[in-house]
Amino acid sequence: MRTDWIRHLNDSDGPFATVVLDATHDTADATEQYRLRWRDLRERLVDAGADERTLAVLDDAVTNAPAPDGTAGRVLVADPDSVLLDRHTEVPPERGTASWGPVPELLPVLAAVGEQVPTVVVAIDNTGGEIRAVDGTVETVDSGSSGPVHKANTAGPGEGGADARVEETWKRNAQAVAERVDKLVRAGNAELLVVAGEAPARARLRDELAPASAEIMAEVENTGGTSPSRLEDTVRAAADEVRERRRSEAVASYATASGRAEGLAVTGLSDVVAATRAQAVETLVIDPSSVPGTELLVGASPAAVAEKPEDLLDGGPVTSAPAVGVLVRAAAAADARVVLAAPGDDVTLVDGLGAVLRFPVGPAA
Structure with a gap:
C-alpha cells in the first residue's frame, strides 16, 4: 500500500486525534445513530486527554458533513487546528476506534481505507461506449459514423454486403472507444479497466486497445449496455482483486x-x-x-x-x-x-x- 496520501500528516506537530467510525446512513434513525456513535468515540478521546480545540474541530467535521448513501465508514485525523485527513470508506469498521497522542494511530486508518486503485469503466455495445474516467467524469463515445449498426434478420440477395458494412461500423465504433479509453487510462494513471457489454463487443474493444490498457482490463460477462454508474459492485470486486x-x-x-x-x-x-x-x-x-x-x-x-x-x-x-x-x-x-x-x-x-x-x-x- 502506498503511503503518499498520509505523508502530509508529518507536517503537523500534533498532538493528534485519530477516529475511525461507522458512518452508515441507510435507516430512518441513521442520523441519530451516527450522532450516538460519535458521542461514544468523543468520550474516549476526552478520557485519553484530548484538548477542547481538537474536539471542537472534530465536532464541526462530524456534524456538518453530508451523510453518505448507504453503508460507509469514515476516517478522521485532526490536530488542535484542523482536520488533516477525512476519508469516507466503502465498508464500515466492525467497531469504531478513537485515539489521542503525539503520533497518529495509523494502523486502523490503513486497514479502513485500503489502497486506491485508479479505475476506468466502460460499457460497450455496437453503437459505441459510455466511459467513466478515473476522476468520475462520464462521456459517450462513438465513431460518428452514419453506417448501419443492425444486421438484417433474414438472409437474401445482397445481404452479405450489408452485413459487412454493419460489421465495419461496429469496428469503427470500437476503435473510437478504444482510442478514448487509452487516453483516459494514460491521463489518469489507471491501474484497472473494467469493461461491461456483450462478449462480441468486448472482444472488438479488446482487440483495438493498446497493450497497456489491455493488460489491466477486467471483463464483466453478459451485461449488455449496462451503464458505468450501475457497475459499482463489479468495480469494487475487481479493485479488491487488484489489491x-x-x-x-x-x-x-x-x-x-x-x-x-x-x-x-x-x-x-x-x-x-x-x-x-x-x-x-x-x-x-x-x-x-x-x-x-x-x-x-x-x-x-x-x-x-x-x-x-x-x-x-x-x-x-x-x-x-x-x-x-x-x-x-x-x-x-x-x-x-x-x-x-x-x-x-x-x-x-x-x-x-x-x-x-x-x-x-x-x-x-
Whole structure:
C-alpha cells in the first residue's frame, strides 16, 4: 500500500486525534445513530486527554458533513487546528476506534481505507461506449459514423454486403472507444479497466486497445449496455482483486528476501526500528493481529525512532508513542510502502513486524 496520501500528516506537530467510525446512513434513525456513535468515540478521546480545540474541530467535521448513501465508514485525523485527513470508506469498521497522542494511530486508518486503485469503466455495445474516467467524469463515445449498426434478420440477395458494412461500423465504433479509453487510462494513471457489454463487443474493444490498457482490463460477462454508474459492485470486486494480488505479491517478496543472505529483509521490533532509523525501509510488513503494544521513543524527525534513549542522536525533544503508529508514520515520511499480512500468509513475522530494505543495515551491511 502506498503511503503518499498520509505523508502530509508529518507536517503537523500534533498532538493528534485519530477516529475511525461507522458512518452508515441507510435507516430512518441513521442520523441519530451516527450522532450516538460519535458521542461514544468523543468520550474516549476526552478520557485519553484530548484538548477542547481538537474536539471542537472534530465536532464541526462530524456534524456538518453530508451523510453518505448507504453503508460507509469514515476516517478522521485532526490536530488542535484542523482536520488533516477525512476519508469516507466503502465498508464500515466492525467497531469504531478513537485515539489521542503525539503520533497518529495509523494502523486502523490503513486497514479502513485500503489502497486506491485508479479505475476506468466502460460499457460497450455496437453503437459505441459510455466511459467513466478515473476522476468520475462520464462521456459517450462513438465513431460518428452514419453506417448501419443492425444486421438484417433474414438472409437474401445482397445481404452479405450489408452485413459487412454493419460489421465495419461496429469496428469503427470500437476503435473510437478504444482510442478514448487509452487516453483516459494514460491521463489518469489507471491501474484497472473494467469493461461491461456483450462478449462480441468486448472482444472488438479488446482487440483495438493498446497493450497497456489491455493488460489491466477486467471483463464483466453478459451485461449488455449496462451503464458505468450501475457497475459499482463489479468495480469494487475487481479493485479488491487488484489489491489482494498486490498485497500477496508484496508479502511473497518479503518472504523471498528473508530466505536470502543479502540482508535485505529483517523481522522483529528491534531490527525494524534500526532499519527505520537508517531510513532503509522500502516495504514495512505488519501483522495486525500480533503487533507489540509497546511504545517507542520518537525524536524531532519521523525517522528518529528508538527503543533506548541513547539511540536517539538528533538532540531534539523526545516523546513516546505506540510502536506501530510510529513505524507507519516513519514509513510514510520515507516514501515506503506498508503491507498488512493476512492469517493465511506463509510468512514468519517476529513481533508481527518485518521489512524489506533498500540496503542492508547492521551486521549484514
